[in-house]
Amino acid sequence: PAPTPEPGAIPPPDIVRAAYAELVVTDPAASREFYVDLLGLVVTHEDEDTVYLRAFEEYLHHSLVLRRGDGAALAALAYRVRSPGEVDAAERYYRALGVPVERRAAGATRGIGPAVRVLDPLGFPLEFFYEAEHVPRLHQDYDLHGAGAIARLDHFNIVVPDVARAERYYRALGFRVTEDIRGADDTLYASWLHRKDTVHDIALTGGDGPRLHHIAFSTHERGQVLHVCDLLGARRRSAHIERGPGRHGVSNAFYVYVRDPDLHRVEIYTTDYYTGDPDHPVLSWDVRDNQRRDWWGNPVVPSWYAEASTVLDLNGKPQPVFAREENHEAEVTVGADGFSFARDTSPQVGSPS
Numbered sequence: 001p002a003p004t005p006e007p008g009a010i011p012p013p014d015i016v017r018a019a020y021a022e023l024v025v026t027d028p029a030a031s032r033e034f035y036v037d038l039l040g041l042v043v044t045h046e047d048e049d050t051v052y053l054r055a056f057e058e059y060l061h062h063s064l065v066l067r068r069g070d071g072a073a074l075a076a077l078a079y080r081v082r083s084p085g086e087v088d089a090a091e092r093y094y095r096a097l098g099v100p101v102e103r104r105a106a107g108a109t110r111g112i113g114p115a116v117r118v119l120d121p122l123g124f125p126l127e128f129f130y131e132a133e134h135v136p137r138l139h140q141d142y143d144l145h146g147a148g149a150i151a152r153l154d155h156f157n158i159v160v161p162d163v164a165r166a167e168r169y170y171r172a173l174g175f176r177v178t179e180d181i182r183g184a185d186d187t188l189y190a191s192w193l194h195r196k197d198t199v200h201d202i203a204l205t206g207g208d209g210p211r212l213h214h215i216a217f218s219t220h221e222r223g224q225v226l227h228v229c230d231l232l233g234a235r236r237r238s239a240h241i242e243r244g245p246g247r248h249g250v251s252n253a254f255y256v257y258v259r260d261p262d263l264h265r266v267e268i269y270t271t272d273y274y275t276g277d278p279d280h281p282v283l284s285w286d287v288r289d290n291q292r293r294d295w296w297g298n299p300v301v302p303s304w305y306a307e308a309s310t311v312l313d314l315n316g317k318p319q320p321v322f323a324r325e326e327n328h329e330a331e332v333t334v335g336a337d338g339f340s341f342a343r344d345t346s347p348q349v350g351s352p353s
């Protein structure tokens with residue numbers, strides 16, 4: 001993949017936030033049942049091959065597109081930029097990187113205006129757009145909200161072999177690091193970066209990639225995360241629950257991870273924290289701190305580290321996956337007894353004293 005840009009060469013697009021994901025699913029009806037009947041997302045539009053979904057607080061046409069295809073995969077991660085001119089800025093920035101770039105006319109994706117899609121230096125299909133169709137916000141249509149009331153899309157999490165390189169690329173795009181996980185040898189295992197004033201719009205998870213680890217939606221209250229779990233139990237669909245519910249160390253969010261019918265991973269997430277001041281400090285975690293990924297010390301299930309979704313290029317071809325060369329987090333944090341190391345009170349590196 002092409003090198004990451006030298007800072008300042010060509011200004012990056014002014015990215016506002018993570019806005020929508022386009023997932024390829026093998027059975028749109030089964031996926032619709034999962035995302036609508038179980039998770040409670042709202043259908044903005046659908047046809048026999050594609051479902052456009054949004055959460056209750058959202059007024060753009062969608063935050064998730066499910067498109068029929070032969071193999072489950074990520075087709076695009078889309079970021080909203082601050083103005084129509086920033087779509088042009090995205091085109092200039094990525095053409096200068098020498099990666100595949102394509103302009104998309106308004107309507108190429110239903111509900112989305114003129115856009116640029118790129119295959120970025122990390123091997124991910126990204127889209128940058130500004131104009132989008134406005135649809136009714138349902139934030140006070142409480143009669144429509146299931147108790148799990150998912151409010152909005154919050155972030156993307158991607159698996160990359162070289163977290164430090166990926167972090168440099170995203171920092172050059174104007175993202176700021178809020179938290180990371182490091183080893184004693186300063187190996188970077190994971191990093192969380194933001195544009196909107198929360199913990200992250202993108203998380204980088206060290207592993208074989210490029211692969212999509214998960215997309216995350218947020219709710220306003222912990223009880224709504226728990227209700228998603230209770231509803232899955234009531235419907236005898238608890239097999240969709242992969243990890244949690246629990247309280248994260250990183251981000252401090254309350255969470256659960258579920259797997260959709262194609263095993264795409266979705267996180268339901270709430271109560272992280274504000275990160276909008278210019279001097280917001282980075283919080284670094286020791287990879288051997290067993291409370292870094294679950295504040296209560298619960299171990300991370302192996303599938304959470306090992307499994308992730310295939311990523312497509314701009315022509316719909318699955319991307320080759322490159323092995324991570326540095327240590328894998330799962331290998332450096334679990335002892336012979338199968339438990340995470342540091343089940344005692346090992347201090348967080350760099351935590352406030």
Ligand SMILES: O=C1C=CC(S(=O)(=O)O)=CC1(O)O
Pocket residue numbers: 155157203216248249250251253267269292293294
């Ligand atoms: O959104 C997230 C916030 C925190 C964590 S972690 O498991 O606490 O590292 C994972 C995550 O990236 O999904």
Ligand SMILES: [Fe+2]
Pocket residue numbers: 155157203214216267269
């Ligand atoms: Fe997440």
